[in-house]
Amino acid sequence: MLRVAVLLSGRGSNLQALIDACRDPDFPATIVSVISNNPHAQGLARAQKAGIATTVVNHRSYESRETFDAAITNDLDEARAELVCLAGFMRILTKRFVNRWRNRLLNIHPSLLPSFKGLDAQQQALDAGVKLAGCSVHFVRSGLDDGPIIAQAAVPVLDNDDVKALSTRILALEHSLYPRVVRLIAEGRVAVVNERAIIDGKLHSSSSMSNPSQD
Numbered sequence: 001m002l003r004v005a006v007l008l009s010g011r012g013s014n015l016q017a018l019i020d021a022c023r024d025p026d027f028p029a030t031i032v033s034v035i036s037n038n039p040h041a042q043g044l045a046r047a048q049k050a051g052i053a054t055t056v057v058n059h060r061s062y063e064s065r066e067t068f069d070a071a072i073t074n075d076l077d078e079a080r081a082e083l084v085c086l087a088g089f090m091r092i093l094t095k096r097f098v099n100r101w102r103n104r105l106l107n108i109h110p111s112l113l114p115s116f117k118g119l120d121a122q123q124q125a126l127d128a129g130v131k132l133a134g135c136s137v138h139f140v141r142s143g144l145d146d147g148p149i150i151a152q153a154a155v156p157v158l159d160n161d162d163v164k165a166l167s168t169r170i171l172a173l174e175h176s177l178y179p180r181v182v183r184l185i186a187e188g189r190v191a192v193v194n195e196r197a198i199i200d201g202k203l204h205s206s207s208s209m210s211n212p213s214q215d
Helices: 013-022 042-049 065-078 095-100 121-128 163-186
Strands: 002-008 029-036 054-056 083-086 105-109 132-139 149-156 190-193 196-199
Touching: 002 013, 002 042, 002 163, 013 029, 013 042, 013 163, 029 042, 029 065, 029 163, 042 054, 065 095, 083 163, 105 163, 121 163, 132 163, 149 163, 149 196, 163 190
Parallel strands: 002 029, 002 083, 029 054, 083 105
Antiparallel strands: 105 132, 132 149, 190 196
16 A cells, blocks of 8 residues: 655645545555644545545745755655645745655646646636646646646636636646556556556557547
């Protein structure tokens, strides 16, 4: 069983998706720790309800990003975490931390990366007039929302979409995609070669999609 830790700052809906996935006896991973920089994060209550150990590492208690990240690493080491999943963790991690967990640190972002990095990705997508939006799970690098993309999922952008409607549809994709990626990693099916994530030895599938769809 792959030992997974989750870092979050807010409500923890992606954490809940991972908790639900781990309830399946056949799921090859288990969540051993949930860490939050926000003592009031709803995700902490979700973890506690599921019987998962929680820790608050309040960034306001540390003099620098380096000491904050070191405290998180210490907690991850104590939990013997093997994979770290960022799930709405609203702190920028230092390069040292990212390198320490290289290819063992995941993030999920509500856009089809490399487009629309940073905050308000859904609004960025609407402003750009794209026809497809979605989410991406990637290994974390020191750049903003940067790193080898492991998997993506897409939804059409509808003519009457606003941020709330589009975000709701993308979030449903996130809840499905994140556990799938954790399963792939736990099964040893993901590798990084020349900074590209390869699943089962393939860079991509042979299928395609389009919007509008081709009849």
